[in-house]
Amino acid sequence: MYVEFWGTRGSLPASLTAQRVREKIFRAIQASRSQPLTTDEEIDAFIDWNLPFAVRGTYGVNTACVEIGPQQEVVLCDAGTGLRDFGHAYVHSERGVGPGVFHLFLSHLHWDHLQGFPFFAPAYRPENRIHIYGCHADIEAAFVNQQSAPSFPVPFHALGAAITFHVLAPGQVYEIAGFAVRAILQNHPGDSYGYSFSRGGKKVVYSTDMEHGQDVQEPAYPFVDFFRAAELLIFDAQYSLAEAIGPKEAWGHSSNLLGVELAVRAGAKRLCLFHSEPTWNDEALDRFLTESREYLRIHEPASPLLIDLAYDGLRIDL
Numbered sequence: 677m678y679v680e681f682w683g684t685r686g687s688l689p690a691s692l693t694a695q696r697v698r699e700k701i702f703r704a705i706q707a708s709r710s711q712p713l714t715t716d717e718e719i720d721a722f723i724d725w726n727l728p729f730a731v732r733g734t735y736g737v738n739t740a741c742v743e744i745g746p747q748q749e750v751v752l753c754d755a756g757t758g759l760r761d762f763g764h765a766y767v768h769s770e771r772g773v774g775p776g777v778f779h780l781f782l783s784h785l786h787w788d789h790l791q792g793f794p795f796f797a798p799a800y801r802p803e804n805r806i807h808i809y810g811c812h813a814d815i816e817a818a819f820v821n822q823q824s825a826p827s828f829p830v831p832f833h834a835l836g837a838a839i840t841f842h843v844l845a846p847g848q849v850y851e852i853a854g855f856a857v858r859a860i861l862q863n864h865p866g867d868s869y870g871y872s873f874s875r876g877g878k879k880v881v882y883s884t885d886m887e888h889g890q891d892v893q894e895p896a897y898p899f900v901d902f903f904r905a906a907e908l909l910i911f912d913a914q915y916s917l918a919e920a921i922g923p924k925e926a927w928g929h930s931s932n933l934l935g936v937e938l939a940v941r942a943g944a945k946r947l948c949l950f951h952s953e954p955t956w957n958d959e960a961l962d963r964f965l966t967e968s969r970e971y972l973r974i975h976e977p978a979s980p981l982l983i984d985l986a987y988d989g990l991r992i993d994l
């Protein structure tokens with residue numbers, strides 16, 4: 677099983693400007709001054725081991741889209757701008773030859789989770805079938821509206837693929853694309869839903885756009901059970917703790933530290949912080965990840981939990 681992140685930002689895509697790229701190049705050359713980098717292998721090793729991620733890479737630009745695989749039929753969570761990159765890669769890969777079946781799970785209908793769909797290349801091909809799942813009753817209307825004049829030139833019903841909407845009931849278990857799938861209601865403006873995907877004793881939880889509130893400390897807090905023993909917990913960590921309980925309280929998102937606490941309580945094996953704040957640059961996100969790992973080391977020194985911060989292109993094999 678693997679999870680591949682095609683879009684990881686929250687709220688809005690984030691740009692990487694020419695100036696920021698230049699700063700990365702400057703820092704890399706600065707760090708290489710005393711290194712005898714004569715072969716390509718030495719350069720590769722230097723990049724991988726001597727440069728922080730904020731210098732050698734970037735956390736990315738796209739809004740939410742996550743693929744869970746492998747299986748013949750594609751499983752995706754959310755249709756942010758990352759869906760465009762997924763669709764482009766798909767149609768240019770071996771998988772893109774011939775008809776395809778796609779299962780797309782929507783956490784909710786905010787724009788950053790829908791806006792990639794009009795640019796999803798497989799939706800324009802009549803040989804494809806696309807199933808769209810969500811727990812909001814008006815899910816189809818949201819897709820139709822975003823592809824209506826004057827916002828977009830191609831009407832939703834002009835798309836070539838056969839598209840079917842399925843409204844799911846939270847708490848019920850569905851067998852979809854080889855996974856046992858369950859949804860849970862989340863605290864977010866207009867509601868959102870988290871999903872767990874289980875197969876062969878392994879569980880992946882996708883829980884974004886969720887503000888955990890005062891009741892988080894209750895022993896029977898339902899998300900502890902929902903996250904229980906997950907191989908991977910994808911968790912909305914748009915804010916620092918200070919923001920989440922301060923000026924951005926009730927904005928519908930959670931902090932990295934709460935993610936660490938809940939992952940430990942639930943016995944999750946791996947935590948991936950997700951829905952990153954689009955105004956934070958790569959250095960700030962590097963620090964955010966370091967602080968999350970430090971918090972775990974100080975408060976739960978015996979915990980084997982692994983912590984990542986999602987970036988566009990991250991693939992986690994489980």
Ligand SMILES: [Zn+2]
Binds near residue numbers: 686687786788789951
């Ligand atoms: Zn969002």
Ligand SMILES: [Zn+2]
Binds near residue numbers: 784786864885928
């Ligand atoms: Zn939202």
